[in-house]
Amino acid sequence: MFSNDAINEKNINTSKLLHSAWQNLTTSVILLNQDLIVIYANESAKELFALGEKRFIGQEFHALFSHHTIDISRIYSHTLEQGIDCHQHRADVVFVDSRHAKIALSSRLITNDNQALALIEFRRLDEEIKHDQASYQMHQHIAARTLIRGLAHEIKNPLGGIRGAAQLLQYETYQSERDECTNLIIEQTDRLTELVDRLLGPNQLLKKTECNIHQTLESVVKLAMLENYNHIKLVKDYDPSIPDITIDEGKMQQVILNIIRNAQQAIHNNEANNIESGSIRIKTRIRHQMRAHNKSMKNALQIQISDNGPGIDQDIIETIFFPMVTNKEGGSGLGLSIAQTLIDQHNGYIDCESWSGHTEFNIYLPLGL
Ligand SMILES: Nc1ncnc2c1ncn2[C@@H]1O[C@H](COP(=O)(O)OP(=O)(O)O)[C@@H](O)[C@H]1O
Numbered sequence: 021m022f023s024n025d026a027i028n029e030k031n032i033n034t035s036k037l038l039h040s041a042w043q044n045l046t047t048s049v050i051l052l053n054q055d056l057i058v059i060y061a062n063e064s065a066k067e068l069f070a071l072g073e074k075r076f077i078g079q080e081f082h083a084l085f086s087h088h089t090i091d092i093s094r095i096y097s098h099t100l101e102q103g104i105d106c107h108q109h110r111a112d113v114v115f116v117d118s119r120h121a122k123i124a125l126s127s128r129l130i131t132n133d134n135q136a137l138a139l140i141e142f143r144r145l146d147e148e149i150k151h152d153q154a155s156y157q158m159h160q161h162i163a164a165r166t167l168i169r170g171l172a173h174e175i176k177n178p179l180g181g182i183r184g185a186a187q188l189l190q191y192e193t194y195q196s197e198r199d200e201c202t203n204l205i206i207e208q209t210d211r212l213t214e215l216v217d218r219l220l221g222p223n224q225l226l227k228k229t230e231c232n233i234h235q236t237l238e239s240v241v242k243l244a245m246l247e248n249y250n251h252i253k254l255v256k257d258y259d260p261s262i263p264d265i266t267i268d269e270g271k272m273q274q275v276i277l278n279i280i281r282n283a284q285q286a287i288h289n290n291e292a293n294n295i296e297s298g299s300i301r302i303k304t305r306i307r308h309q310m311r312a313h314n315k316s317m318k319n320a321l322q323i324q325i326s327d328n329g330p331g332i333d334q335d336i337i338e339t340i341f342f343p344m345v346t347n348k349e350g351g352s353g354l355g356l357s358i359a360q361t362l363i364d365q366h367n368g369y370i371d372c373e374s375w376s377g378h379t380e381f382n383i384y385l386p387l388g389l
């Protein structure tokens with residue numbers, strides 16, 4: 021047991037320690053009182069605002085900026101008055117010394133001696149955004165080059181055939197031989213046309229009908245089971261309360277079948293995987309207030325297909341929805357690109373998350389409830 025003195029001493033040390041931890045956080049943190057005046061700021065905040073203690077403490081919050089898009093009234097009404105946490109994922113600010121930054125901030129109510137205080141945390145986004153943009157541009161560049169290489173390869177083969185046939189045609193006198201040449205030319209030009217059509221993606225109008233999504237999924241599962249992947253478990257986690265949805269059933273089946281096949285192939289080709297442990301999970305849920313990719317949906321149907329395969333190769337993860345991005349021998353790399361076009365035509369969106377041992381695709385479709 022500690023003696024009282026020891027406990028007091030321990031408390032003193034703890035508060036010193038906490039003070040030091042607070043000052044050394046890499047996150048910028050400040051405390052505002054109910055008048056929205058800064059009463060405390062850690063070192064990182066002082067660096068972010070480039071203000072010393074004297075000019076920082078006692079300052080009104082809005083006066084820390086010469087311009088900003090922070091929703092201060094929300095911090096006041098939500099956090100300080102109602103105790104609700106607030107997050108602003110992106111705000112543009114210009115500090116008093118004219119520096120510009122993009123930041124994310126969150127506020128939380130804390131109380132001290134019955135006094136309500138808002139704890140505000142800031143995170144700089146510019147560095148992250150720059151890094152993301154650079155990485156995205158690089159991946160786009162690689163994907164574009166791969167696409168061109170793939171295309172060149174696919175075009176060159178039939179072109180070679182057409183040229184050869186035309187040369188022969190010039191000198192052939194027998195009709196049967198001439199027919200053979202013209203047939204070859206027709207075949208190869210058809211092959212090229214088909215390639216171009218595939219690249220352009222689906223262009224038919226959707227044939228929408230009211231469907232029970234679980235019946236649609238069941239017929240896809242049946243098709244997927246026809247492939248020889250019986251060692252892979254298919255787990256279904258359906259929300260039976262989901263109402264009928266208006267979709268082009270055939271197209272949606274095409275999208276989901278490709279995602280399931282990709283998962284089957286990934287698990288199957290993964291040598292490190294214990295062959296018995298592969299599983300694919302199909303989950304349906306109703307979601308509310310979904311917003312991404314410039315789309316917003318009050319109510320949405322979520323179809324999630326996840327697998328415990330090796331995960332998507334890091335080299336292609338940023339571009340898997342691009343045409344001709346594939347890591348499979350003989351793969352077209354068109355499945356996900358077509359899927360994205362089709363989901364877009366349904367006014368929904370699709371995204372993907374993947375890490376080693378886990379891949380999940382989420383499709384969100386507007387649901388008129
Ligand atoms: N579940 C998954 N696990 C691992 N990689 C995947 C998965 N789904 C898709 N991929 C990757 O995305 C690529 C693109 O898929 P897709 O557009 O369907 O073309 P394809 O199947 O012809 O390669 C695949 O080649 C694969 O590398």
Ligand SMILES: [Mg+2]
Binds near residue numbers: 281282355
């Ligand atoms: Mg595929």
